[in-house]
Amino acid sequence: MQVSVETTSGLERLMTVSVPAERIDQDVNKRIQQTARNVRIDGFRPGKVPMKVVKQRYGKGIREEVLSQVVQETFYAAVQQEQLNPAGGPTIDVKKEVEGEDFEYTATFEVYPEISLADFSAVSIEKKTAEIADADLDTMIETLRKQQATWVETDRAAADGDRVKIDFEGFVDGEAFEGGKAEGMDLVLGSGRMIPGFEEGIVGAATGAEIDVNVTFPEEYQAEHLQGKAATFKVTVKSVSEQKLPELNDEFFGKFGLDELTEEAFRAEVRKNMSRELKQALKMKLKDQVFSKLIDVNSVDVPAALIDREIDAQRRQAVEQFGGANSKMDPNSLPKELFSAQAERRVSIGLLLQEVIKLNKLEADESRVRETLEEMAETYQDPQQVIDWYMNNKEMLDQIKGLVLEDQVVDHLLSQAQVTEVTVSYEDAIKPEQPAPAAKEETEAAE
Structure with missing residues (x-):
């Protein structure tokens, strides 16, 4: 087996492998003999089919199988011989495949890079440390309470943190625009879900109120035709609900699997x-x-x-x-x-x-x-x-x-x-x- 390697670019290598015809012929003949012992062809007794007949009928397929196996075996033998470390599978291109002559193919693949680590002693690292203060613990417990909170309707005007159920429709230059309408939508005021000014405009409105909320769409708004445009949303407040936090009691503690x-x-x-x-x-x-x-x-x-x-x-x-x-x-x-x-x-x-x-x-x-x-x-x-x-x-x-x-x-x-x-x-x-x-x-x- 003859092997030559060329660096085509960066990490890519082009390896040319030539396999002697004797090896190919030997492997093909061996496979034909094995096939002859097992193949059944009308007119011949099992195991008595002439080699010439087997070769005529199955020789092409057998040769293809042999060449595929030879490529697999010789590729890995060649990269070991040349001390190459492939980073991925090769692209195989058969260059010469003529019966009785040496078989030749090329394999194109990348190799792992050679790395020379730089000195790390001049590198500055900022290692952050932190402690859990009582206030942090209180904040976390409050967050857990909010996750288990319920909503209770109220007659008072909506405040920041309340949940409102609203119908609304938006208008630009007096014309309703596509996608600017919703009915029965739940919105927690202060959540930041809506464009700036929308939620703030609902604060102070009570159940049943019909209000106009004037806003300006952000310059980077996803709908280009609305970017930077002034708009008016006609909003009807269907209900106002306030958040009711659970008490710190046995029922609440039990939800966290405490003994x-x-x-x-x-x-x-x-x-x-x-x-x-x-x-x-x-x-x-x-x-x-x-x-x-x-x-x-x-x-x-x-x-x-x-x-x-x-x-x-x-x-x-x-x-x-x-x-x-x-x-x-x-x-x-x-x-x-x-x-x-x-x-x-x-x-x-x-x-x-x-x-x-x-x-x-x-x-x-x-x-x-x-x-x-x-x-x-x-x-x-x-x-x-x-x-x-x-x-x-x-x-x-x-x-x-x-x-x-x-x-x-x-x-x-x-x-x-x-x-x-x-x-x-x-x-x-x-x-x-x-x-x-x-x-x-x-x-x-x-x-």
Whole structure:
């Protein structure tokens, strides 16, 4: 077997492989002999079919099978011989296929990049820390009460935080516009669901009131023909309801699965959950910052094959997330551009992490694996059952080991970097660094 390799561009390689005719002929003849022993052809006894007849009838198909197998075997032998590390499957192009002559094909594929990690000692990392104040705990409990709140109709005028049921129709220059009408819509005043000025215009109106709410559509409004336009919404208030929060009593505590139905036990449980959330949020922010810095100081040539593979994975995840596991939606129908930037970032991080792991000979610490499992399991009713399930499921356990190894890489990089601790509030600690714009849930009329 003769092999030559050419660098066509960046990470792409063009490998030419020539296989001696003797090997092809030998494999073909061997396969024909095997076929002759088993094939049944009218006019011949089993096992007595002449080789010439078998070759005439089955030779072409047998040769194709042999060549396919030869390509598979010689490709992997060739990349090992040339010490290449393919990042994806090859594109095979047969260049010469003539019986009795050497078989020749080319394989085009990408290889993994050679990475030389940059010095991380000059990198500055801001490590955020936070504590849970009593006021944070009170705020969380108030949020939990609001989640269990009920609505009670009232005769008073609507105030911020009330829920109103309204009919409305919108007009621009005295003309009703498409999508500007709704009936019986529930709206919590102050929720920010509607365009600026709409909810504020209803504050002070009581049940039965018919009012005009004057607003101006935002310049960046999604419907271009309404951008920056002044509009009047004729609103009828059908009802006004105020929020009634549940009391901190046994009935309320029982909804959270507590063994001890007391306010002290409830507050302790809420604080425990907040601490878990805080720890995870700070950890993820620190990890994301370290990964971003790692990418900043290391230029990585990313194989397109790996990016495409990651995009496919993200497409499938998106379909499962929004359509469920049984969704019939084709993941490939989602635009590739939606995932390309994130996919390239993930692949870049993965390649760099692998290099850090390899250079420093890192392995998942078993004690940290156990600790991680215990932290995950403590939110379940039977933690030990969860731990046992992971320990007896190699695939799932490997995922946990991968997460732990990732944490160890972060620790290793932090040990090299210049780390400064910064104290922030609980609220700042748990909110996303770059929160996405809040999705509007209102009707088409005023979203």
